[in-house]
Amino acid sequence: MSTPPLPDLPIRRLTPRDLTACADLSEDRGWPREEHKWGLLLAAGTGYGIDDPDGGLVTACVVTDYGPPRRPTLSAIGMVLVAERHARRGIGRRLMHHVVEQAGATPLTLHATPYGRPLYEELGFKVIGRAEMVCGHFTPGGHTPSVATRAATAEDLSAILRLDGEVFGTDRTHILTRLPAFADQLRVAEDGGELIGYAAAWPNMDTHVVGPLIARDTATAKALVTSLAAGTDRPLRTDIDVRHEELLTWIKERGVESLSFNAVMTSLAPDLPGDWTRRFAPLTVAAG
Numbered sequence: 001m002s003t004p005p006l007p008d009l010p011i012r013r014l015t016p017r018d019l020t021a022c023a024d025l026s027e028d029r030g031w032p033r034e035e036h037k038w039g040l041l042l043a044a045g046t047g048y049g050i051d052d053p054d055g056g057l058v059t060a061c062v063v064t065d066y067g068p069p070r071r072p073t074l075s076a077i078g079m080v081l082v083a084e085r086h087a088r089r090g091i092g093r094r095l096m097h098h099v100v101e102q103a104g105a106t107p108l109t110l111h112a113t114p115y116g117r118p119l120y121e122e123l124g125f126k127v128i129g130r131a132e133m134v135c136g137h138f139t140p141g142g143h144t145p146s147v148a149t150r151a152a153t154a155e156d157l158s159a160i161l162r163l164d165g166e167v168f169g170t171d172r173t174h175i176l177t178r179l180p181a182f183a184d185q186l187r188v189a190e191d192g193g194e195l196i197g198y199a200a201a202w203p204n205m206d207t208h209v210v211g212p213l214i215a216r217d218t219a220t221a222k223a224l225v226t227s228l229a230a231g232t233d234r235p236l237r238t239d240i241d242v243r244h245e246e247l248l249t250w251i252k253e254r255g256v257e258s259l260s261f262n263a264v265m266t267s268l269a270p271d272l273p274g275d276w277t278r279r280f281a282p283l284t285v286a287a288g
């Protein structure tokens with residue numbers, strides 16, 4: 001039987017069994033393999049891809065839904081990749097059209113590189129903000145943070161979920177309940193017994209990614225980052241909303257350098273829900 005033309009190959013749902021193929025696709029495009037992150041996204045989200053008749057994947061992406069089960073109020077698109085050998089043939093456009101069609105009336109969000117932004121604009125996405133990726137060895141200095149932080153416990157989960165729902169603007173229980181197993185560190189900040197922030201550091205290749213980073217104010221965010229940095233010898237990496245200028249200036253003064261910028265984009269919604277003033281960094285840009 002002859003192999004169907006590339007445009008006729010079916011788009012299918014990916015599963016955690018496709019993790020290695022997804023990591024291979026990342027590597028093919030010069031990205032880190034990021035198997036740990038792929039594992040979370042494929043377990044908590046919905047992957048879409050096209051199989052290459054010669055082996056591996058032609059293209060892939062992951063959609064992470066937030067809100068009530070089967071009735072999401074927001075979906076984040078990430079890890080949109082096309083194999084180098086099939087690039088510039090309209091495959092990524094076809095996959096994105098499929099994802100947008102599957103989402104229906106659900107608002108969508110994504111972080112776009114300058115390379116991908118024209119395609120997303122063609123599909124109706126609008127730029128609503130920017131995130132700055134920073135990475136480096138964090139060097140403590142200056143005033144000791146006055147906000148108390150500690151390692152999170154199982155008893156903190158309900159308070160974390162309440163705070164996150166308020167700040168993020170929709171429910172993401174299915175992601176956050178995976179954090180204790182996914183992250184190497186999960187810490188909370190308190191004031192008078194009230195939980196006012198939380199943050200995780202999870203392993204990604206040779207770095208620890210700080211995210212999510214949810215905090216009452218910049219002082220609380222600094223305390224959480226400082227406490228996470230104290231628990232690792234790896235470089236820290238995170239993606240900070242550029243409106244948080246004070247946090248960005250502070251972290252760069254401590255050896256963490258700017259790497260790149262992504263455009264934050266939405267479709268069918270004028271902005272992201274929730275309270276951006278307390279939302280400092282996402283779990284990962286791939287999950288919004």
